[in-house]
Amino acid sequence: MKIVIFEDEMHNAERLMQLLRQYDPRIEVVAVIESVAEGIKWLEQGITADLMMMDIQLSDGNCFEMFSQVKVNTPIIFTTAYDGFALQAFKVNSIDYLMKPIETGELNRALQKYEHFRPSAATAISIEKLAEEFMKRNSTRFIGKINNQLVYVKAQDIAYLHFSKGMTVATTVTNQRFPLDYSLDQIEKMLDRNVFFRINRQFIIHIDAIRKITTYYNSRLILQLAPYVDTDVIISRERVAEFKSWLEGKS
DSSP states (O other), X not given: OEEXXXXXXHHHHHHHHHHHHHHOTTOEEEEEEOSHHHHHHHHHTTOOOSEEEEOSEETTEETHHHHTTSOOOSOEEEEESOOSOHHHHHTTTEEEEEESSOOHHHHHHHHHHHHHHOOOTTSOXXXXXXXXXXXXXXXXXXXXXXXXXXXXXXXXXXEEEEEETTEEEEEETTOXXXXXXXXXXXXXXXXXTTTEEEOSSSEEEEGGGEEEEXXXXXXXXXXXXXXXXXXXXXXXXXHHHHHHHHHTTOO
């Protein structure tokens, strides 16, 4: 496996290379890139690599600046001290998002995930499948703002998300409410579809938030959620069959 490392602190790059060699001595690190400018130049040369290990903050800027200038199809494992870039990472072929200091077990699991979806010589790697697996992490967090204070909520703590009056609000299992800087469309892509379901344009719900399901007129369903929500939570007729399949774990 050929890997290119984007890292501006040499001691971090050396530690990462050591961990990679421990995982598989056959891994070849083809380059260590310290800056956005160097990265753009390297990518434009078309040199092939199987995987990128990429820090977000490089010596001359944010690594996402590269993706606005050069098309990148290579899968990426982000290695960073910053936890607020998960949404951007999802948009650029992410397999995983590892927080520094990198733990051996976390790195090994990320590499195993890559190898699980690694293609045969005759097929192309499925970035969509890799991204979907990346977004199923329990540690996914969403950022919002209350007054002038930044707040965040973990996906695993969310009971449901509600879009109303131009704002997305996450309600936790302990009935805390957090306004978020994301649309429901963005959030839906980042959640584990085994436990979260988009029931309509206004709501995404966690399966454990459902307390009661009642048939409603015109072949629809109405839900009672916990914590309590002061509006009707209705599943449209068009989504009922998909909702039932999701409840059965077939979605």
